[in-house]
Amino acid sequence: MLLNKKQKAEIFLYIFLKFILNKILKREGDVLPAHILRKIDKNVFKNFAKHITSLGIPVILVTGTNGKTTTSNIIAETVKFSGKEVCFNSNGANMTNGILGAIIGSYKLSKSSGLGIKDIALLDFKFSADIIVMECDEKVFPDVCSILNPKIITATNFYRDQLDRYGEVNSTVFGIKKAVKKISEELKNNNSGRISLVLPSFEPLAAFLGYDINADKKYFGFDESFFNSNYSNDINSAENFTGIELSDAVTCPNCKNMMFSSKGHTKNRFLYDFKCEKCGFAGHEPDIKATENISGSLTLELKEEKPSFFSFKPALSGDYNAANYLAAYSILKYHLNIGDDIIKTSFENFKTKFGRSYKKKSGDFEINIDLVKNPAGFSGVLKKLTESGSKVNILFAFSDRAADGRDVSWIWDVDFEKYKDYIENAVISGLRPYDMALRLKTAGMNPKKITVEYNLKKAVETIMNKAEAAGLNEKKIYILPTYTELLRLKKYINGIK
Incomplete structure (x- = not known):
């Protein structure tokens, strides 16, 4: 099955929009170009999925x-x-637009007789991947699954997560x-x-x-x-x-x-x-x-x-x-x-990119970032941090923007009581720092070890200073952000030497 003229034009438009986004506006991602394409053509995802299926590319x-x-x-x-060669959404954009963007982004221009818009029919795009590996959000999975017709599906686990967005986990x-x-x-x-x-x-x-x-x-x-x-x-x-x-x-x-x-x-x-x-x-x-x-x-x-x-x-x-x-x-x-x-x-030799789990060296210290977004995951991260039995310095960046989930009551299901004695210092930032501070205090943590700092950049500096002053043998700093705070952290962390 060959790409038709419309699909070639959509690939061309995607490349153009991504160039504007990345090179001129200095923004990352595949989501916005894919979103625009879906607004123009509601069947764009299905049509490209049919082409991939015709090529026999496993999903x-x-x-x-x-x-x-x-x-x-x-x-x-x-x-x-x-x-x-692999087509995958390495940046974690796991909603429909992110998945579509990763797929269209895997089409590469192999030859052409011109680059003008009038020559679209002569452009020759080739799908460059041998296999597609896609992370898929639970909410959009049924629709994405019906479109891509995967041959292999794996599920990691299912826990309560953003109840105001997903509803109960069973549904x-x-x-x-x-x-x-x-x-x-x-x-x-x-x-x-x-x-x-x-x-x-x-x-x-x-x-x-x-x-x-x-x-x-x-x-x-x-x-x-x-x-x-x-x-x-x-x-x-x-x-x-x-x-x-x-x-x-x-x-x-x-x-x-x-x-x-x-x-x-x-x-x-x-x-x-x-x-x-x-x-x-x-x-x-x-x-x-x-x-x-x-x-x-x-x-x-x-x-x-x-x-x-x-x-x-x-x-x-x-x-x-x-x-x-x-x-x-x-x-x-x-x-x-x-x-x-x-x-x-x-x-x-696997190395995580900046995202859900990330490490970076800064002087004598190792900065560890782990996304937290639900009780099971948060408790699991705390468990990982305390495996050695050493005390830890943690920055909690806690917010309730739409992508984080508006309901923050889930932190009361995180097992802070078990791990409180392992936290040497806690600095809390984000839009809802006092909710987290109250949770830690209620768990029995010494309030003198809890610091609230709304400014995220200052919060990063504060936890680094406190970790230095604590003089622990384990030279590590842990930052546990919700999703939107993770995105905000990137510019600060990348600037730390």
Whole structure:
């Protein structure tokens, strides 16, 4: 299937708009040019998706509440390292416009007899990627899924997130499952094979996507030995997980009956031991699981006729990132047939771009930035920061703009009580700093260690000065922003030497 004249004109317009945006207005992103194209032509996404399908380009969609940016980037960077070209939304623009922009941006001009608008029909654009890897927001997933018809889908997890925007998490999951089931049935009816699902064994709502669906399913998860080997301080041991760290699936997503775990609901959420006695929906033993995390080396066990193991030193730490690596490895190993040597080298050298999780050196200090946007993710970040048992200096940049979610009550579900004693200094900025200050004080943190500074630039300087004065052995500063504060941070952090 060849591009028609209209599609060539749309690619040309996209390139022109992006040039104006990037070079003249000095703004980044693919979103605005794609938004303008969709205003001009409401079928632009569907038409380009048809062209991609005709080329036989495989599509991988990564969705979920936490970890989808990191997981999709790990997959894409490893595929690139293997020698293939990848189309992916590396900047985390995971709504419809961002995904469309990444796709149109992958069309490259191969030859032409002129560059004038009258010569559009003679322009020859070629889709430059061998594979598409897209991070996709949960809310737009059903529409994007129906348009792109992915062959592989992975879900990281589903937790309460911006309830004023998404609604309850169960309704989000049901919408995604309906879209997955529709594609599965279409493939079956057309004798076109089966869709591949890569799902976490430990999270009931994400695992539910594979329940009662005709698909090739792979489950990833954790062995209990992973937690027994992972922590130097008792607060994060497998025996001390609290209710907030459990899945948000209190009731069975299939029949609404109460869920239970034979190990008890105070155990950690990373085990697959959950079951509904009414309908039989239950966790799966993982096809691939993390068994050890010792001395910075993560070991994965593959469930095969003869079990095999894969060990590497992950560039990213923490349980959530271990889950991200598991999801990525499952796709790269089982579905893309990339060798372990390539995967190992890529995993160990993976570098995050400025975004959800980012590191930067500044003098003797290492600045660590992690996006926080919901209770489960926030608690997971705090857990990661305290793995060593050392005290930490944290800047909380907390706001309630539209992209952050207007309702800030979710911070009362973050388990600050467990981690308060590990916070040496807390500086708080953003539009709602006193909400966060009150939450920390209520958790039992010493108010003398809490500083409110509305000016974000001054807040960054303040936490650096306090960290210097604290004289801790671990020369690290942690900045935990909500989404809009993350974007505002970029210009300040990039300017720090």
